[in-house]
Ligand SMILES: CC(=O)SCCNC(=O)CCNC(=O)[C@H](O)C(C)(C)COP(=O)(O)OP(=O)(O)OC[C@H]1O[C@@H](n2cnc3c(N)ncnc32)[C@H](O)[C@@H]1OP(=O)(O)O
């Protein structure tokens with residue numbers, strides 16, 4: 001094997017087929033089970049999209065009603081899980097809390113070792129229903145606030161915001177949040193989904209695969225980038241009294257300096273898309289709606305300044321995490337909660353892939369080229 005045979009980072013390597021989603025960099029499009037993600041974001045709830053990803057078809061009214069009833073009755077944080085979360089130090093990252101919660105939910109599930117499609121689908125639905133309470137409560141406890149119980153008269157997005165903030169969110173906020181959940185739901189063989197598939201390929205259980213996927217998502221080269229975007233905004237400085245133009249000029253100067261120092265700026269670039277992420281225009285529209293709703297034009301200035309400067313200097317485009325970060329900030333989420341929001345959404349895609357992997361499983365085990373010392377002996 002020569003060095004040229006090595007596909008570092010598996011870049012460009014096709015490892016399997018999938019019917020869950022199609023990422024097409026040539027047409028800059030993303031299809032979930034054949035449907036353009038923009039259309040789904042414009043006309044569906046996150047609940048409908050999750051069912052589409054799992055079942056391959058959009059749900060009928062009765063299928064949606066059945067899932068809605070299930071999801072609403074599985075939202076509450078159990079006293080046992082709450083106790084475990086309360087025992088975790090507030091210094092740990094909220095992604096550690098998500099990862100721990102997914103592990104606990106697996107350990108508590110009597111069907112955990114049943115990997116039939118039926119059992120896995122039920123586990124996927126339960127996890128999707130349970131994670132918002134974990135994310136919402138963890139943000140609240142860090143702020144010294146009490147748990148807010150779920151409400152079964154609210155949809156997924158509305159209830160998620162209710163449990164986090166303890167008040168009903170305005171319709172444009174619910175809409176933008178629902179759009180973000182749909183856009184984050186699925187993206188073919190990204191690092192966290194591939195991790196889930198590798199774990200599943202050993203015939204380990206669904207919760208183990210989700211726990212591993214959460215670990216992979218945490219890194220700033222993947223899901224952690226939505227938090228890192230906000231750190232960049234904070235480093236530049238958010239000045240509400242500033243005009244959009246003033247903020248844009250400061251952001252441009254910051255980016256020029258960062259690029260001169262050869263820094264990697266999170267929220268830009270993508271392994272597959274080289275001409276822009278297909279989801280960005282839809283998420284940018286949701287961010288624009290939030291900027292208007294909260295009357296925060298200076299954030300648009302920062303956004304535009306970084307994007308323009310990166311475009312002019314390197315022709316590198318924003319990815320989904322770039323508009324999602326400031327949108328979540330405006331909604332009132334604390335920055336370390338951003339990647340857990342990604343988890344809550346991507347559980348749908350991960351579990352669809354776990355079930356697909358099991359349908360025609362092969363152990364995922366690539367080769368490596370050894371470059372250590374030649375054979376040697378102890379004596
Ligand atoms: C939802 C998601 O998970 S989307 C991804 C979120 N991740 C980020 O936003 C992290 C920042 N971006 C990156 O690190 C990269 O663009 C990745 C990891 C996403 C994709 O990277 P790869 O396909 O491996 O490309 P790679 O990192 O080799 O970059 C290619 C070139 O573009 C440059 N580049 C890529 N992204 C960036 C960036 N965000 N800032 C500055 N330069 C960048 C690299 O420095 C490299 O330049 P060079 O050829 O002069 O060395």
Ligand SMILES: O=C([O-])CC(=O)C(=O)O
Nearest residue numbers: 186187189190191271272
């Ligand atoms: O596809 C990727 O490599 C990362 C990404 O955008 C995602 O997982 O949504």
